[in-house]
Amino acid sequence: MFKECCPELIPVMEKVAAENPHIAKLIERHQELNKIIDEVEAGREHMEELELEKLKKEKLHIKDEVYAAVIEYKKEKGL
Structure with a gap:
């Protein structure tokens, strides 16, 4: 999950998920x-x-999209 790769983003990710x-x-x-x-x-x-490779690619694509949304949220909120 995201906790392994970027635990510092979890609080922001939760805010983004709550709003989106x-x-x-x-x-x-x-x-x-x-x-x-x-x-x-x-x-x-x-x-x-x-x-299996197809699922791994889908997972990576999702991770990239969520990460981009978190970065955009941080930028918009000045975090």
Whole structure:
């Protein structure tokens, strides 16, 4: 999840998610993808490598979009 990569942004991310339903959905989807990927990589679930890579790319795209929204929010609010 985002806590591992950028814990300092979590408070701002929570504010953005509270104000923006799209970002809130993206964060939720990121969490879902994280769980699925972890299960596959731990060997508890099976998935074709191509499908796993697709999910990893989706997760990264979401992370980039949420991060951009957080940066924009910080800029707008002068944080």
